[in-house]
Amino acid sequence: MTVLSPDVTEAVVLTLELAAVTTTLLIALALPISWWLAWPRRWWKSVIGAIISLPLVLPPSVLGFYFLVAFGPSGPGGWIAHLWGARTLAFTFPGLVIGSLLYALPFAVQPIHNAFHAMGRRPLEVAATLGASPWRTFHSVVIPLAWPGIATAIVLGFAHTVGEFGIVLMIGGDIPGHTRVLSVALYDYVENARWHEANIIAAGMVVFSFITIMLLSSLQLRSRGHDS
């Protein structure tokens, strides 16, 4: 008897794929947004920051409902889907990526934003005085100084995408290999009283979450070491 049935393996691979793609895009998006939010400070930027942070408090079902409407043929998602000849973003992998991206955005923007703030403008001014180009300043001053924040964002973004459930359940359509991620597969197994598979996934998720939290706390320790 194999421990992992093929459909569990399929869900694991799909989930990791989704989390990897989402996290990559997430960091690419969160870096400029955090930068822009950090300097210069304007009151209306805190409004934008609050909008980005909404998924922290909104129930996933609210987001799921809006995605359902927005992804449909008469919403903006329908327009995007037309690019490759589909009529809706729901039930597709790109749809899940967009959903997870918006859902995980605050978890990435907040730590990076905080890291930029902690760093202050001083290192940038020094770098500029020494004649460094903005790009050089970014990758040899900003990234190393803000690294603990960026690493936290990567871990949190990845973990939240793996753990995402409500939105995927509402817009995914439960298609094996395309939208049936681990959390939905677990739900299905429980529904069908397939406790063996359910146990494997649930235990795996517990281990994964534990590792995530250990990683995060070690990152925090490192960033504190940085301050002193």
Added chain:
Amino acid sequence: MRAFRLILLVPATIIALLAARQAMADPLRLAVAANFTGTAQQLVAEFTQNTGITATISSGSSGQLFMQVTQGAPFDIFLSADTKRPTDLIANGLGVTTSRFTYAIGQLVLWSPATQTRPDEHELRQAAFTHLAICNPNTAPYGTAAIETLDRLGLHTMLQPRLVVAQSVSQALELAQSGNAELAFVALAQIRPLREGSYWLVPPALYTPIRQDAILLTRAENDDHARKFMAFLHGAKAASLIREAGYLTDTPAQDPAP
């Protein structure tokens, strides 16, 4: 010291309030298969009007609700969308054997949000759509009936890649209503109240009749309110409401009042 007292007082108050809430007369709790939710609301309204007894409705797929009952959910009556789950509950000692009966026979329809054309068998064969929503055939009887229909039409293999699976028959309708799926297999009763879309009544020969059984749960065996509701559900008035909603019944319906 004062702060310490306050720390004790707040949780004590909360616990007292919770206890009081628990002690209040519980309403009758019905677990209702998603397809029957709308009709159950009408039945409960009628029942409450006649008896003054209030009832709450929890909706989900039959599989979800079954699972909740086996895990000790505080329901009194289960209106399933199949005969299997109530039978299984009896086997587990969770349902009252003599109370089980068919309260409704469901009718499967293929629904489309489009009004210009009516969906039919031909449209399924043409497959000029990208997504067809069904509910989970493992947990929802309307999903099983939908798969049977596709099998009998010999279309299952061809349409499999276009099937999107919802967790209950209400979610299947929602996926089509929002336009994400062009078609959905749902219950006639769900779309009766809608003023939009069009449907094809799937010929009964294409699927096993969806006999929906009700059962009194063992924990409410001696509950007077629950027994009254079961009696009401057996009655002619309930049968006529259920037929109006889009089901067939074994119980003959009451003659319409003159």
